[in-house]
Each structure stands twice: as structure tokens, then as C-alpha cells.
Amino acid sequence: MAVAGPKIIKSLERGLRVLQALQMQPDSSLHQLYVFTGISKPSLLRILNTLARSGVVTRRLADGSYRIGATLSRAPSRRERRDRIAEAAAPVLERLCRRVSWPSDLMVPAGDHMEIRETTRARSPILLQEERVGLQVNWLLTGVGRAYLAYCPAKERQEIIEMLRTSNKAEDRLAREPARLNTILAEVRARGYATRDPTHVGGWYGKPPHADGLISIAVPLRDGARVLGSINIVWLRTAFSVEAFATRHLEELQDAASEIVSSVRGRRAR
């Protein structure tokens, strides 16, 4: 009936179908791909393992969802660039998590807040409250936000503060006290890391604040003069003092940051 046609390798074709599905719908779960492509889940798993092993797709640590890897990415849209950072960060954060035993997050700026792009909370042996990718956190009160502000170019910092000041939200009142803010940021630069505001007893932006008992140290991802985002390590504040924790793990955190940055640069250079 149908013309014989040139011989086709079916399993390869299915693999490409999965790739195309991922291009249309980045960050898909296994189930989403199952619905979208109609390929059985075991087969999908094998295909995705294969694609991942070749670096064509990457998995997100936070929830295990799949995305197209840097080697194939097309137009470097803003969204894709953030995903590249997350992709580069994933293996580094994973190692960090294994060595330190406490989880960490990668945050990048997004409008008037910072946003989680990757996290190892699901992988940490100690189960802390789980956070989702895309969750937004305050810029002035969190460690990650302050780490970013302390090291980003002065011009960018002024624009951000200006934006927050005009927003006029209660939690952004620090934007209206430049002297205090500058003192805080100077301290961050002096110590080399940032922590959350003592009055900000946990509770992420957008959620009802509650004392979560957590604390973190955060450092920026510095790429030359620019700052791409920041990463942190989170622990239970009852376990260690900030100073003790920093003495122990700050260097590892900073090493992770520079490794992520150089990895992102490497990918872009290609």
C-alpha cells in the first residue's frame, strides 16, 4: 500500500519527536511528555535518559522535569538565558548539597523580586520545607536579594531601588531608607556573604509569613561587572550560628558560584 520509501530508524524518530515536544513545551514532566507524544512512559524514560546522557536535554533538580540542553538551544531569549544559568547550576549545586548536607537555591532577578530557578531542597537529606521553581522572594529582606544588590553595578542597583521605592509596599520600606540600606550592603561586601533581615523571620514573598526556623548565607554569581543571580545554602538556625556556618562552608559556596559562572560562559562561548 504505502510506498516503501527510504528506510527510517523508528526509535531515532521517536527520540526526535520527544525533542520537538520539549522545544514546544519547555520544562515538561514525564507525564506531560507522555500525554503530548503518546509514547509509553518506560520508553520515554529510556529516550530521555539517552538524550540526557548526550547532554541534549537536562533535568531540573528541583522537580525532575526535563528541558532542552544548551547545546541545541536556538534563539537566546531572556527566558532561555535564565534556563542556561539554571542548567549550569544544577550539577554544581548537587555536588554542593552532597558535601554540605544542607540544601541550596539559585535565584535570579525577575522584575520587582527575585525568583527561584533551581533548588536542591528535594535532594537534601534533611527535609526542609519544599520550594518550587518560580517562587518569588523579596529583594531587600532576603539573603539572595541582598547578595545580588551588594555586588551588581551601581547603576543597576539604583534602578532597582527606585522601582521598589515607587512600589510603596510595606515590605519594601527599606528602599526608602537609603542610608540604612547602604550600611547593610556595605556589611555584606565586607563579610563576603549576605543573610536575611533579622526581622524577616522566614515566610516567602507571596505566602503568609511564618517563622520557618531557617536561615541562609548567600553569595552573588559575578560575571565580570555583571551579576547573574545568587545562590545560597539554607539550614536550621538552631543547628549553627551564622558565623560558625560561614567559617565552615562559605568557601565552598563561593567556589560553587564561580564554577557556575564559568560554566555559563563556556556554554555561551561555543
Next chain:
Amino acid sequence: MAVAGPKIIKSLERGLRVLQALQMQPDSSLHQLYVFTGISKPSLLRILNTLARSGVVTRRLADGSYRIGATLSRAPSRRERRDRIAEAAAPVLERLCRRVSWPSDLMVPAGDHMEIRETTRARSPILLQEERVGLQVNWLLTGVGRAYLAYCPAKERQEIIEMLRTSNKAEDRLAREPARLNTILAEVRARGYATRDPTHVGGWYGKPPHADGLISIAVPLRDGARVLGSINIVWLRTAFSVEAFATRHLEELQDAASEIVSSVRGRRAR
């Protein structure tokens, strides 16, 4: 011995290996890929057929070599952009060749000359002298060169002519006679197509000129104000007069040109 590891689909992995080989070495022949990847030729053929059917790789009409398709291209370097035009042109030129029975070429600007990027001469039922991709032709004396010059933005035209004038080659002396050149280009615009200079009796740039008995009509690939290149149809000058041929086939040629342009735009828009 080796750890079992997650299940991998070998044939898919081999397909990806071929893709990576093509990324490192664009425009590879089957044999080159065979040497490079170590995969047997029959298998390579099946793999490439599969990749081609999914639009991930494309074949060049001129010599059948393979290249990575537009859907996956990464950094849009200048070289890659030219390849995109060639890729978009290939199917259109192939149809044109089947309908008209005479071959055509796609040429794009490259420094102080124009360059063949695709051709159907190998596919034409009438075997004309074969031309290779990358061959360079004169800008002022050929139909394709004149079609480009006649329709490209005035500023770009002036730069090109200036460059040719200072080159001081004998075959570029027309660049030193602006009045005559302008008359010629005005004629091209009036008729809607260009032909080679009557004194330029064949013989491509870089080859010893000889009367090849060929003639062509050429039209530009106009993308808004810009011109991406030009395409032509070639025939034996003894078979038809230029006017008779244009009456018969000019419209088809122009349709092909606009189809190629919109195809390139579509690919870029994605």
C-alpha cells in the same frame, strides 16, 4: 563488570552522535561522516534519512552533502545565515528545475564578489557545465550580480561600488563608469530581471574565460528593503532569445524568489 546504569537507546545515541558530528563539521558527505563517526554507511544512510525526514538535517542539491537544519541551528553566525538561505532555497529551486527543465543557481554576496550557495545544475535533465558551491562570480558583469545591485539599498550599493573601484581589477572597470552602470541598473529595474554583460561571454571569475554558450536571467531575493542574494535560470543561448525565455519563465522565477524569502523569514521567526 560495568554498572548496569539507566537503560539507553543505542540507535538514538548513534543518531545524536551523527548530529554532533555535523555540528562540528557542517556540510559533510556521507563518506566524511563514515570516517568521522565510524558508523557503517548503510546505518548512516538510515540515520540521515531519519534526521532529514524530521527536518533536523538537510541535503544540499548541488552535491548531496548533509548539513544541520534550521530547527536546531545555534549561534546564527554569518556563515550559518547563508546556509539558511541555501536550505530554504533548495526545495524551491528543485521544483523550479523540474518545471522549467533548465537549472538555476542561488548566489549571495561575499566580499568583493558573489558566490554560489546552491545549484540544480546536477539535477537538470540537460547537462550543462557543472558548478560547485562556493564558486565566485563577478559582481558587475553577471546577471546575478546586477540583479543584486539593482535592488539593494542605495547605501549598500555605493559601498560595494566603492570597494570594486578601489580594487582596480580590469573586470571591475564598470565601477569606474558610474553613468553607464546606472543606466544598466535602471534597465534591470525596468525589465524586472538582469542578464550578464554581453561582453562577458561566459567564463566564471577565477577560471580562464571561455565562451560557454550559456545565458541566464536573474532576479533578487528581496526581503523588505534588504536583498539576501539572487537566483537565476540558465539555458543555452542558442535555444531561446532572452526575451522569449523571460516571457515564458520570468514569472515562475520571481515566484520562486519570493517563496524562498518568505521561507527564510518563517524559519527565523520561530
Next chain:
DNA sequence: ACGTATGTTTCACATTGTGGAATGCTGCGC
């Protein structure tokens, strides 16, 4: 605590991919 939705592993089965050898095709040197 229970049920549901999703991710992962196992396994028996046959579809599917594989490369050596045979066949075409094209260009080159003599």
C-alpha cells in the same frame, strides 16, 4: 490514614536495527 497521580523497574516477546557483500553511479587517468 487513605486514595490517586506520577515516576521507575521488571520482563517476555518480536520488531527493528545492523554491517558485509553485492550493485550502481560518477569522475579520473591513461
Next chain:
DNA sequence: GCGCAGCATTCCACAATGTGAAACATACGT
């Protein structure tokens, strides 16, 4: 003009490889 060399494509016997149903594991909501 002829034969040879190199490359592309087709054929085919063989078994390796991919496949999905079902069982199992894990996370999530209520």
C-alpha cells in the same frame, strides 16, 4: 574511449535491541 577507483545506495540473513503491560515505588492532596 576504456577501465579503474572512490563513493553512494540497496539487499539480506542474523540477532540485538527496543517495546509496553503490569508490578512496584513514591509523592501529593484531602
